[in-house]
Amino acid sequence: MHDLCLQARALKLVQRLGVMAKKEGALELEGTVVEALPNAMFRVELSNGHKVLATISGKMRQHYIRIIPADRVVVELSPYDLSRGRIVFRHR
Numbered sequence: 001m002h003d004l005c006l007q008a009r010a011l012k013l014v015q016r017l018g019v020m021a022k023k024e025g026a027l028e029l030e031g032t033v034v035e036a037l038p039n040a041m042f043r044v045e046l047s048n049g050h051k052v053l054a055t056i057s058g059k060m061r062q063h064y065i066r067i068i069p070a071d072r073v074v075v076e077l078s079p080y081d082l083s084r085g086r087i088v089f090r091h092r
Contacts, residue, residue, distance in 0.1 A: 025078070025079050026076045026077065026078060026079075027076070027077045027078075027079065027082075028074055028075070028076050028077075028088070029046045029047060029048070029074070029075050029077060029085075030046070030047045030072065030073070030074055030075075031044040031045055031046040031047060031052070031072075031073060031074075031075050032044065032045050032070065032071070032072055032073070033067055033068065033069050033070065033071045033073060034051065034069060035069055036067070036068065036069055037053075039055075040055055040056050040061070041053060041054070041055050042054050042055070042056075042067060042087065044073060044075055044085070044087070046075065050082075052075060052077065052082070052083055052084060052085045053083065053084050053085070054073075054075050054084070054085040054086060054087050055085075055086055055087065056086075056087050057076075057086050057087060057088045059088075060087065060088070060089075060090070065090055067087060067090055071090050071091070072090070072091040073087045073089060073090050073091065074087070074088050074089035074091075075087055075088070076088045
């Protein structure tokens with residue numbers, strides 16, 4: 001029952017923001033890197049105006065994809081904590 005409520009809430013958020021979900025329950029939003037922080041963390045301002053703390057995904061780390069401030073990125077957010085995310089794609 002509790003899991004069903006969380007899925008319904010995530011679905012409503014997806015519909016309201018107009019975003020795509022890659023993993024089940026994960027939200028993907030576009031944003032701009034505002035600042036680079038220590039330990040491969042970045043402050044990202046999303047297209048809807050919110051700021052989140054994001055880290056680089058494992059595949060991007062593995063392929064040495066560098067991210068600098070002002071890069072356009074796609075951030076994957078968990079419905080459990082919308083203030084933290086994972087950078088899964090950097091636009092060219």
